[in-house]
Every structure is written in structure tokens, then in C-alpha cells.
Amino acid sequence: MFKSAFVIEMKENKETFCEWFRLDNAAVIFSLISSPRIPALFRLSATLKEPINVKLLQTALNRTIIRFPYFRVNLRPGLFWYYLRKLRTFPRVEADSKYPCKELRVRKRDTFPFRVRAFQNRIAVEFHHSITDGTGGIIFLKTLVVEYLKLRGVKASNIEGVFDISDEPDFEEYEDSYKKFYDKDLPSIKLPPKAFRLPYKLEKEGVYHVTTGIIPVKEFIKKAKEYNVTVTEFLVAIYLDSLQEIQFNLLKNEPKRKLKPIRVSIPINLRRIYPSKTMRNFSLFVTPGIDPRLGRFTFDEIVKEVFHFMRTELNDKYISQSIRQNVRAELNPILRIMPLFVKKLFGRLIYMSYGEKRYSGSLSNLGLVKLPPEIEEHIEDFQFLPGTNPTRKVSCGVVSFKNKMYINFGNVSDCKELEKIFFRKIVKMGIPVKVESN
Amino acid sequence: MPYCSRCGVEVDAGVEKCPLCDTPIQKLEGVSETRVTKKYPDEPIEEKPVRKRTDKEKRMFALEIVSISLALPFLITTFLDLIINKSITWARFPMLAFLFVWGTTAIPLLFPKKPVILVLGEVSFVMGFLALVDYFDDWKLEWYVTYALPIVIVTILFSSLVVLASILVKKKGANIAAFILFGIGGLTFCLEIIISGTIRWSLFVLTPTIVIGLFLLYLHYRFTKDIDIKDKLKEKLQL
Numbered sequence: 001m002f003k004s005a006f007v008i009e010m011k012e013n014k015e016t017f018c019e020w021f022r023l024d025n026a027a028v029i030f031s032l033i034s035s036p037r038i039p040a041l042f043r044l045s046a047t048l049k050e051p052i053n054v055k056l057l058q059t060a061l062n063r064t065i066i067r068f069p070y071f072r073v074n075l076r077p078g079l080f081w082y083y084l085r086k087l088r089t090f091p092r093v094e095a096d097s098k099y100p101c102k103e104l105r106v107r108k109r110d111t112f113p114f115r116v117r118a119f120q121n122r123i124a125v126e127f128h129h130s131i132t133d134g135t136g137g138i139i140f141l142k143t144l145v146v147e148y149l150k151l152r153g154v155k156a157s158n159i160e161g162v163f164d165i166s167d168e169p170d171f172e173e174y175e176d177s178y179k180k181f182y183d184k185d186l187p188s189i190k191l192p193p194k195a196f197r198l199p200y201k202l203e204k205e206g207v208y209h210v211t212t213g214i215i216p217v218k219e220f221i222k223k224a225k226e227y228n229v230t231v232t233e234f235l236v237a238i239y240l241d242s243l244q245e246i247q248f249n250l251l252k253n254e255p256k257r258k259l260k261p262i263r264v265s266i267p268i269n270l271r272r273i274y275p276s277k278t279m280r281n282f283s284l285f286v287t288p289g290i291d292p293r294l295g296r297f298t299f300d301e302i303v304k305e306v307f308h309f310m311r312t313e314l315n316d317k318y319i320s321q322s323i324r325q326n327v328r329a330e331l332n333p334i335l336r337i338m339p340l341f342v343k344k345l346f347g348r349l350i351y352m353s354y355g356e357k358r359y360s361g362s363l364s365n366l367g368l369v370k371l372p373p374e375i376e377e378h379i380e381d382f383q384f385l386p387g388t389n390p391t392r393k394v395s396c397g398v399v400s401f402k403n404k405m406y407i408n409f410g411n412v413s414d415c416k417e418l419e420k421i422f423f424r425k426i427v428k429m430g431i432p433v434k435v436e437s438n
Numbered sequence: 439m440p441y442c443s444r445c446g447v448e449v450d451a452g453v454e455k456c457p458l459c460d461t462p463i464q465k466l467e468g469v470s471e472t473r474v475t476k477k478y479p480d481e482p483i484e485e486k487p488v489r490k491r492t493d494k495e496k497r498m499f500a501l502e503i504v505s506i507s508l509a510l511p512f513l514i515t516t517f518l519d520l521i522i523n524k525s526i527t528w529a530r531f532p533m534l535a536f537l538f539v540w541g542t543t544a545i546p547l548l549f550p551k552k553p554v555i556l557v558l559g560e561v562s563f564v565m566g567f568l569a570l571v572d573y574f575d576d577w578k579l580e581w582y583v584t585y586a587l588p589i590v591i592v593t594i595l596f597s598s599l600v601v602l603a604s605i606l607v608k609k610k611g612a613n614i615a616a617f618i619l620f621g622i623g624g625l626t627f628c629l630e631i632i633i634s635g636t637i638r639w640s641l642f643v644l645t646p647t648i649v650i651g652l653f654l655l656y657l658h659y660r661f662t663k664d665i666d667i668k669d670k671l672k673e674k675l676q677l
Contacts, residue, residue, distance in 0.1 A: 096479055102485070119479055213447070416457075420459055423447055423458060424445050424458075434449070435442075435447040435449055435457050437457035
């Protein structure tokens with residue numbers, strides 16, 4: 001019922017619908033919890049072969065943003081929920097900072113929920129999660145980069161995965177696909193127990209350590225093939241193994257029952273499972289993990305665990321159940337009639353105890369970014385910095401471009417132990433790693 | 439390309455320490471130094487802090503709001519009376535009330551932290567207000583002289599004494615409660631004299647307040663040594 005009403009409203013009230021619209025299911029929680037400590041930002045960047053001309057980039061941005069009206073918005077408070085209201089202004093290109101992903105005051109009037117930054121050869125876009133997820137973000141960045149290169153005189157047209165700025169935005173791009181694929185008759189899910197978390201001290205607000213590992217894709221795939229798993233599964237296995245090592249090092253002399261399960265949240269792009277063209281959030285998490293209370297897992301065991309877990313969980317039946325869980329919470333009548341300030345008060349508390357405390361970390365793989373060769377020859381790399389928060393402390397974002405894989409760790413604590421163990425493990429497998437940081 | 443000898447990872451040319459383990463990167467002799475290509479700017483960009491109003495600006499803003507929100511009903515009542523009766527008749531009472539509210543709020547906003555001006559100003563506003571209410575009624579001063587003025591003076595006197603005594607004593611504790619009790623006792627005593635001219639029921643208030651007050655003073659100066667009441671309260675309430 002909800003689905004059809006939503007689509008009809010969209011098509012009939014073309015104008016009014018466009019002036020303001022509701023947040024999607026995932027954006028709701030990010031709109032409530034966003035704060036200096038939890039910026040809810042993620043960052044996508046592209047490094048070109050030549051220094052950026054900021055004026056041209058501004059022109060490219062002005063042209064691109066018209067094709068993405070659902071990003072040209074401002075988060076406004078309503079009586080019960082935040083909503084997005086269209087802006088008539090254009091976003092400005094800003095200078096880059098030593099620490100990326102610092103809080104963006106999204107609730108301020110006339111503030112765009114994303115920012116475009118330029119530094120030397122690099123164009124970076126930091127998105128607030130209230131408008132889109134990584135998949136939507138990468139389409140925007142690719143379109144912006146292609147538009148910029150066109151202004152520099154590069155010839156290109158009709159590129160797959162890049163929007164043509166002369167096209168009209170499709171209404172399906174506005175859609176809240178969670179609600180479209182919501183099936184209220186499914187049973188609810190039991191929450192997993194609390195997981196192990198990194199105990200490191202937090203850095204000052206706004207400090208965000210980046211550690212980038214650059215790895216040749218081919219060799220990594222070859223290694224993953226040896227274990228018969230995908231790149232993401234293999235990365236998750238190394239991540240879990242590193243977390244296990246940290247936990248065992250910390251609690252060396254403690255009894256086993258003091259240990260806690262290790263679970264990593266892996267965002268899944270739901271557009272691959274459901275037919276959806278939405279440019280807003282449409283991803284969910286699966287959470288593979290191990291329980292060190294049962295003893296130390298060997299790497300082979302972890303790989304097996306992750307492999308089977310991912311293959312089982314990545315089924316539209318389980319995913320539908322998770323969607324139902326999240327959407328149902330939003331549609332709960334008691335929650336709906338609570339005024340916004342009450343929701344804000346409890347939002348963070350609930351997110352932290354129900355969401356964050358059940359994961360030890362997160363790893364998000366955007367996969368391979370592909371562009372036609374005439375464009376690719378002007379681009380050095382694509383990188384993805386994940387958002388993080390004080391509970392999770394360290395998050396990992398992965399993206400591949402051409403023949404390199406870029407593994408970025410965003411860290412708000414003062415200890416880089418996880419990154420160190422993680423990359424040393426990859427080096428030990430005989431895969432060369434190049435490390436950069438801010 | 440340089441490597442970290444501990445982690446085995448490659449690092450950029452010119453980097454001094456390994457980004458993972460802080461081990462110094464060995465410099466090879468004979469290899470020409472290449473310039474470091476920075477991946478991020480050296481300086482973090484700080485968001486412009488939100489400009490906060492100073493205390494004075496806040497007070498002036500409050501005064502502005504109070505003045506405007508009182509001026510509106512003041513003008514409405516005045517003009518209504520003028521239109522209906524062609525002169526100020528009943529409107530003098532609401533006008534007076536609005537002026538009184540404005541004056542009593544404006545004084546602390548205009549003279550903060552100046553206790554003498556504050557007390558004198560507020561007292562004169564109260565006295566003036568009461569006098570005018572009495573006068574406006576039938577153009578004569580009646581109850582103002584016999585009741586209002588003495589009650590106001592007595593109340594101000596006792597409360598000022600209590601406050602002064604509380605400020606002047608070094609150790610603060612049960613003695614302040616005692617001063618308040620003395621104040622209440624004294625005030626009731628004077629009120630009865632002003633209202634009925636005799637002394638009867640106020641003695642029933644005065645006696646216990648004095649006895650309990652003296653007991654509190656005894657407790658305070660005999661037993662409490664160097665206990666700060668604030669610290670003690672914090673400890674008890676576990677703040």
C-alpha cells in the first residue's frame with residue numbers, strides 16, 4: 001500500500017514533490033545522530049594527472065549539480081522528522097583540510113549536505129549520509145570528474161555509470177527504495193550480542209587519521225582465488241584476523257570468557273539485489289564474525305567462516321527481513337508522534353547501543369570504478385574514506401581503480417595498531433603494499 | 439622506492455617515518471633526494487566558530503524583546519480608551535501595570551552586578567507603583583500611607599538585613615537558616631503591628647523562630663568547623 005501511494009504521489013505532484021521530500025529510511029537515523037563527534041560523512045576522491053583548476057571545477061560543479069537535484073538540498077527540521085528542502089543556490093568548491101571528514105553543519109540553513117574540496121590534483125567530495133550512500137556518491141563524483149575533464153577539452157559521451165548532465169533527472173532516482181521493498185509481514189530479527197571494540201583513546205574532536213594502503217589488484221585477486229573467495233570476503237577475513245590478534249594481545253592472561261565476539265559490518269549495495277535506480281541511500285549491513293571465546297581461529301577457518309556467512313546472508317529473503325526491521329521502526333506510530341527534539345535525544349542513545357556497540361569495525365568495498373579509457377588516462381586514482389565514530393573508532397573503505405586497490409583506514413583514535421597488523425599481514429602473504437597517510 | 443624495515447611496506451620518497459609503526463625510514467646513500475609530494479594539506483581547516491552574543495548583547499536583546507512586547511498592549515489599551523471615551527479613563531491601570539513590569543525587568547538588565555542601584559531602583563518602582571494605584575483610584579492617597587508604604591519598608595528592611603548578614607559572615611551554613619528564621623519572625627511581628635496595631639498572634643511565630651534560630655546558631659558556631667556547605671551538599675547529592 002505504502003509503495004503504490006508513494007509512487008503515485010511522486011508522479012502526480014511533480015512540482016510539490018520536488019520542492020521538499022522525506023528522508024529515506026537510513027538517512028533518518030543519520031539526520032538525528034549527526035554531531036561533531038559523529039559527523040556521518042564519507043569521502044570519495046579522484047586524483048587527476050594535472051593540478052585542478054578551481055574555477056573550471058566550480059563551473060563543472062554548477063553544471064553537475066543540476067542533474068542531481070536530490071543533492072541540491074538542505075536538511076530542515078520538521079515537527080516530527082527532518083526533511084530535505086531544495087536549494088536554489090550552488091555549492092562552492094572548498095579548500096581541502098589535513099583532516100578529512102570533519103563535521104559538516106548540515107542542520108544549518110542553506111548548507112549543502114556535501115562539500116566539494118580541491119587540493120593539488122585531487123577532487124574530493126564529502127557526503128553526509130542523509131542524502132546518499134557510497135554508490136550514489138561515486139556516480140556523482142564520476143559525473144563531476146567527467147564534466148570537469150570535458151571542460152578541459154577531453155572528448156567523451158554516453159559513458160556507462162556516469163550521468164549525462166543534459167538529461168532530465170529520473171523520478172526513480174528520488175525513491176526511498178527501502179519503503180518500496182518493505183514487506184511488513186516478515187518476522188523480526190534477534191539482535192546479536194555486544195561485540196569487541198577497540199579500546200584506544202580518542203583523539204581531539206575533528207582529528208581523523210588516514211592510512212592508505214595501495215595494493216596491486218591482480219596479485220590480491222590471485223591470492224583470494226587461492227582460498228576460493230571474493231576480494232571483499234578475503235579482505236574481511238584479514239580484518240577479522242587482525243582484530244582477533246589485537247584482542248588476544250590485549251587480554252593475554254585473562255580467561256577466555258572475558259573475550260568478546262568480533263563482528264564486522266559490511267555494507268551491501270542493495271541495488272544489486274533489488275531493481276532500483278535510486279540515488280539515495282539503499283544499502284544494508286551483513287555482519288560476519290568470529291567468537292574468540294571458542295578459541296583462536298586460524299586464518300583458514302576465518303576465511304571459511306566469512307565465505308559461508310556471506311553466501312548465506314546475501315539472500316534477498318534475509319535482506320528483506322532486515323529492511324522490514326528498519327522500516328518498521330520508522331513507521332512505528334509511537335515513534336512517529338514523538339516531536340523531533342525527543343527523537344534527537346534518544347536517537348543517538350539507541351543508535352549507539354543497538355547499532356554501533358554490536359560491531360567491532362566496518363569494511364566497505366565499493367568495488368572497481370570503471371570509466372572509458374579516454375577518461376581513465378587522465379585520472380590517477382579513486383579513493384574512498386569511510387565515516388567513523390567514537391564507538392567504532394576505525395573504519396575501512398576500499399575502492400579499486402585501474403590495476404590498483406586503495407584500502408583506506410579512517411581512524412579517530414590515537415593508535416594505529418589495527419592498520420599496522422592488517423597491512424603487515426598482507427605483506428606477509430607476499431603482496432606488495434604501499435602506505436600513505438596524512 | 440624506500441621501504442619500512444619493520445612493516446615491509448613501501449612508503450613515498452622523502453617520508454621520514456613509517457606511517458604505520460613510526461620506525462625511521464633508512465636513507466640510502468647516493469640516491470638523490472626527491473621532493474616529498476604531500477597527500478594532504480599541512481593545516482587542518484577549522485570551521486568558523488558560531489559567533490556568540492556577549493552578555494551585554496544578550497541583555498540588550500532581552501530588553502528589546504521585553505520593551506516591544508509590553509509596548510504593543512500598552513499602545514492598544516491606550517488608543518482603545520482614547521477612541522471609546524475620548525480620554526484616558528480605565529486605561530490608566532493597565533498602562534501603569536505595563537510600566538511597572540517594564541521598569542522592574544529593565545533595571546536588572548540595565549544595571550547588572552550593581553546591588554545598590556538594583557535595590558533602590560526596584561524599591562522605588564514598587565513604592566511608586568503602589569502609590570499611583572492608590573492615587574488613580576479616587577485621586578487621594580489612602581491605604582498607601584497606612585498599609586502599603588510601611589509594609590514595603592519593613593519587608594525591604596528585613597530582607598536586606600538577612601542578605602547583608604548572610605554575605606558578611608565568614609562561615610556559611612546553619613547560621614544563614616537562622617538569619618532567615620529571624621527575618622521571618624521579625625517581619626510577622628511588624629506586620630501585625632502595622633495591620634491591627636496590637637501584638638498577639640505574631641508572638642506565636644516570633645517565639646519559635648527565635649528559639650530555633652538560636653539553636654541553629656549554637657549548632658553552627660559550636661560544632662561545624664571547616665565544612666563548606668556547598669562541598670557537603672555536593673558530597674551528599676553526589677554531584
